[in-house]
Amino acid sequence: MPGTIRIALDAMGGDFGPECVIPAAALAYAQRPNLRFSIFGDENKIAPYMAAHPELKNVSDITHTDVFVDNHEKPSAALRKGKTSSMRLAIDAVETSKADCVVSAGNTGALMATAKLVFKTLPGIHRPAIAGILPNMTGTRTIMLDVGANVVADAENLVQFAVLGSCFATVLGVDKPRVGILNIGSEDTKGHETLHQASGILQQAKFPGKYIGFVEGNDITKGSVDVVVTDGFTGNVALKTAEGVGKFISSIIKAEFKTSIMAQLSALLAYGALSRAKKRMDPREYNGALFLGLNDICIKSHGSADSYAFSRAILVGATMVEHGFNTMVAEQIEKLGTQEAFITMSAENPATVPDVKTA
Amino acid sequence: MPGTIRIALDAMGGDFGPECVIPAAALAYAQRPNLRFSIFGDENKIAPYMAAHPELKNVSDITHTDVFVDNHEKPSAALRKGKTSSMRLAIDAVETSKADCVVSAGNTGALMATAKLVFKTLPGIHRPAIAGILPNMTGTRTIMLDVGANVVADAENLVQFAVLGSCFATVLGVDKPRVGILNIGSEDTKGHETLHQASGILQQAKFPGKYIGFVEGNDITKGSVDVVVTDGFTGNVALKTAEGVGKFISSIIKAEFKTSIMAQLSALLAYGALSRAKKRMDPREYNGALFLGLNDICIKSHGSADSYAFSRAILVGATMVEHGFNTMVAEQIEKLGTQEAFITMSAENPATVPDVKTA
Numbered sequence: 001m002p003g004t005i006r007i008a009l010d011a012m013g014g015d016f017g018p019e020c021v022i023p024a025a026a027l028a029y030a031q032r033p034n035l036r037f038s039i040f041g042d043e044n045k046i047a048p049y050m051a052a053h054p055e056l057k058n059v060s061d062i063t064h065t066d067v068f069v070d071n072h073e074k075p076s077a078a079l080r081k082g083k084t085s086s087m088r089l090a091i092d093a094v095e096t097s098k099a100d101c102v103v104s105a106g107n108t109g110a111l112m113a114t115a116k117l118v119f120k121t122l123p124g125i126h127r128p129a130i131a132g133i134l135p136n137m138t139g140t141r142t143i144m145l146d147v148g149a150n151v152v153a154d155a156e157n158l159v160q161f162a163v164l165g166s167c168f169a170t171v172l173g174v175d176k177p178r179v180g181i182l183n184i185g186s187e188d189t190k191g192h193e194t195l196h197q198a199s200g201i202l203q204q205a206k207f208p209g210k211y212i213g214f215v216e217g218n219d220i221t222k223g224s225v226d227v228v229v230t231d232g233f234t235g236n237v238a239l240k241t242a243e244g245v246g247k248f249i250s251s252i253i254k255a256e257f258k259t260s261i262m263a264q265l266s267a268l269l270a271y272g273a274l275s276r277a278k279k280r281m282d283p284r285e286y287n288g289a290l291f292l293g294l295n296d297i298c299i300k301s302h303g304s305a306d307s308y309a310f311s312r313a314i315l316v317g318a319t320m321v322e323h324g325f326n327t328m329v330a331e332q333i334e335k336l337g338t339q340e341a342f343i344t345m346s347a348e349n350p351a352t353v354p355d356v357k358t359a
Numbered sequence: 360m361p362g363t364i365r366i367a368l369d370a371m372g373g374d375f376g377p378e379c380v381i382p383a384a385a386l387a388y389a390q391r392p393n394l395r396f397s398i399f400g401d402e403n404k405i406a407p408y409m410a411a412h413p414e415l416k417n418v419s420d421i422t423h424t425d426v427f428v429d430n431h432e433k434p435s436a437a438l439r440k441g442k443t444s445s446m447r448l449a450i451d452a453v454e455t456s457k458a459d460c461v462v463s464a465g466n467t468g469a470l471m472a473t474a475k476l477v478f479k480t481l482p483g484i485h486r487p488a489i490a491g492i493l494p495n496m497t498g499t500r501t502i503m504l505d506v507g508a509n510v511v512a513d514a515e516n517l518v519q520f521a522v523l524g525s526c527f528a529t530v531l532g533v534d535k536p537r538v539g540i541l542n543i544g545s546e547d548t549k550g551h552e553t554l555h556q557a558s559g560i561l562q563q564a565k566f567p568g569k570y571i572g573f574v575e576g577n578d579i580t581k582g583s584v585d586v587v588v589t590d591g592f593t594g595n596v597a598l599k600t601a602e603g604v605g606k607f608i609s610s611i612i613k614a615e616f617k618t619s620i621m622a623q624l625s626a627l628l629a630y631g632a633l634s635r636a637k638k639r640m641d642p643r644e645y646n647g648a649l650f651l652g653l654n655d656i657c658i659k660s661h662g663s664a665d666s667y668a669f670s671r672a673i674l675v676g677a678t679m680v681e682h683g684f685n686t687m688v689a690e691q692i693e694k695l696g697t698q699e700a701f702i703t704m705s706a707e708n709p710a711t712v713p714d715v716k717t718a
Contacts, residue, residue, distance in 0.1 A: 029599065036447075036638070052456075085442070088371055115513050135607075136607065137606075137607050137611075147545060149544070151549070151551060152549060152551075157659045173550055182596060184507060184510070184591070184592055184599075186594065190510070191510060191592065192510060192511075206616070216595075216596070216599045217595070217597065217598065217599025217600035217601075217603055218598040218599045218600065218603030218606070219603070220526040220603055220604075220608035221603040221604050221606070222603060227474040230596075232543070233543055233550065233551065233593070234574075234577070234592070234593055234596055236595055237541060237543065237575070237576040237589075237596065237597050238576065238596050238600045239576065240543075240575045240576025240577045240605075241576035241577065241579055241580075241597045241600045241601050241604075242576075242600050242601075243576070243577050243578055243579050244577030244578070244579055244580040244581060244601075244603060244606045245579075245600075245601045245604040245608075246608065247496075247577070247580070247603060248494075248495065248496050248580035248581075248640075249604075249605065249636075249640060251497075251638060252636045252639050253495055253633070253636045255636075256632040256633070256636040256639070257629070257632045259635070263629075263631060263632040265628070266625070266628035266629040266630075266631070266632055267629065267632065268615070269624070269625035269628050270625040270626065270628065270629035270633075271620060271625075272625070273612075273615040273616045273618065273622040273625060273626065274612070274615070275475075276607075276615045276618070277611045277612045277614075277615040279623075280611050280615070281607075281608060281611060287626075304506065334379050353387065354504065
């Protein structure tokens with residue numbers, strides 16, 4: 001049996017708090033008995049759910065706090081709350097080596113800002129990125145990054161995102177992850193100059209993935225690529241567009257199956273096929289945005305995640321810890337820094353950051 | 360009966376050429392008997408389809424040419440073919456006032472380049488844009504622009520896109536189109552500075568739409584907005600991501616309905632509901648990318664469009680002609696240019712174009 005993996009849980013984040021987080025821990029524990037939990041939040045609210053899951057008792061410790069980061073709080077306000085919020089305590093538990101990774105469904109901006117402040121970025125990484133996990137047509141998963149941490153990204157950032165994303169795909173079991181840069185055409189003549197610079201480097205650089213060139217929006221769900229590299233603005237728009245289209249189509253199918261008694265009957269019969277289809281696209285399976293590029297592992301579960309979805313986020317974190325994700329990234333970034341293509345680019349194209357407002 | 364509307368048709372564009380274009384003309388004519396057609400292409404290939412649609416004989420003229428723009432030809436190569444290609448002849452027919460608008464399924468880059476060269480941009484418009492039409496959850500249509508003509512757009516371009524888009528939505532029958540700028544958060548603190556400049560103007564400017572602020576990727580299909588304004592890079596990624604997700608979901612549903620005899624039987628019974636759902640999302644209904652901001656009207660039909668889809672593109676063109684779309688835009692752009700907010704912005708933020716490669 002592999003050694004224990006210690007998960008710090010912010011029990012108060014997201015729409016449901018302990019009602020979601022504690023059963024999620026139980027679900028994850030059922031899958032991986034080597035998990036241990038440090039749980040931070042309101043003891044009184046946590047207690048009934050712990051009582052319902054006695055199997056967690058001996059593998060968990062609970063630290064009480066009645067300070068919580070609100071879902072709609074600005075990152076700056078969250079930071080001002082000091083070191084006693086459930087989110088901050090969970091993050092600090094990792095920083096002080098009492099846990100191996102942190103999982104929270106709390107608000108993205110606050111979690112990102114706090115994790116950055118406490119964990120700091122990995123040596124050599126200029127900017128951490130948020131990675132999203134999406135299902136695709138071939139039944140595998142597509143990693144897309146950045147999906148929101150950096151509104152702009154220069155060529156060097158993009159190359160580092162490629163390394164981060166391919167290390168993560170490797171951890172998920174992809175042998176030689178195919179990496180593409182998101183553009184508006186696969187030809188070499190289109191798109192921002194920055195993308196062409198990054199593409200030039202990735203064509204020559206040695207890194208854990210295989211660079212396949214430019215990809216387009218429809219490649220995200222096609223399964224033609226394992227890692228989609230983009231800036232946080234474009235990635236965020238693409239991710240939310242994809243979510244929106246998913247909801248749109250499912251709402252239309254639901255509505256049409258309600259139009260008549262006959263349609264309702266047919267829905268009953270088609271239930272099996274439709275629910276299998278739904279399961280294959282279930283966003284809960286792909287829950288967990290990853291803050292990649294920090295010195296410690298921080299997983300953001302979706303705020304509206306249920307227990308099952310949150311348990312998936314815990315398992316993603318455990319897998320990253322198990323595979324030594326950050327050590328792998330640090331090694332690869334160091335290797336990259338010694339490669340001629342990368343050094344030449346960095347010298348020729350000093351990082352430039354266009355006009356931008358961030359949260 | 361309204362006056363006749365004369366459509367110039369490039370019969371040789373797209374995957375199917377006259378096989379698609381001539382029956383499409385017949386379908387459009389059945390809906391609008393005031394249409395007249397000028398058809399450009401290979402007479403021998405066109406003839407059998409014209410014979411199958413004798414109703415078109417008296418309302419069409421055919422100009423023979425055996426020069427065609429290939430689907431994969433670069434715009435520069437298409438332009439070098441001179442003035443005898445079916446695409447160019449169709450465009451020239453509008454320029455010389457023999458037709459009111461042109462519809463082609465030929466390659467986007469070549470069509471855009473040729474239309475720009477021949478028609479030129481409307482007075483006051485700095486850059487024309489490509490608009491896409493998408494279905495949404497409320498059963499109406501969402502216009503998104505730019506979806507690919509301009510890889511970058513400054514604040515002034517974005518404001519003009521808002522005017523172009525809202526004029527187009529008006530033509531489609533929306534009373535006071537709700538216009539949003541695509542961003543990665545609805546707050547005022549996020550996203551590119553350019554978006555904030557454009558947002559500032561639209562909050563004050565008088566134009567045919569109603570500016571509702573920033574929208575996100577999921578708003579595109581939500582129906583919370585009639586016009587989504589963005590640069591051509593982001594818009595193209597969003598459009599192709601949406602197309603990709605649509606294909607992904609439909610492929611999964613199809614596959615699941617084939618897994619067993621029982622599933623196949625249930626598919627038969629569910630056929631009605633599923634095909635109604637499919638129809639509501641049918642991309643053919645929304646076929647036709649519009650080149651907005653030129654002195655004449657040019658509609659790009661999807662290259663893989665069938666006759667029905669192509670007929671929808673013809674009808675969009677006819678509707679724009681009927682409502683005097685370009686006159687409306689020219690008036691609104693002129694009005695906008697006299698408004699204080701716009702003048703101040705233009706002076707404070709001279710157009711800047713970051714590093715970019717275009718086709």
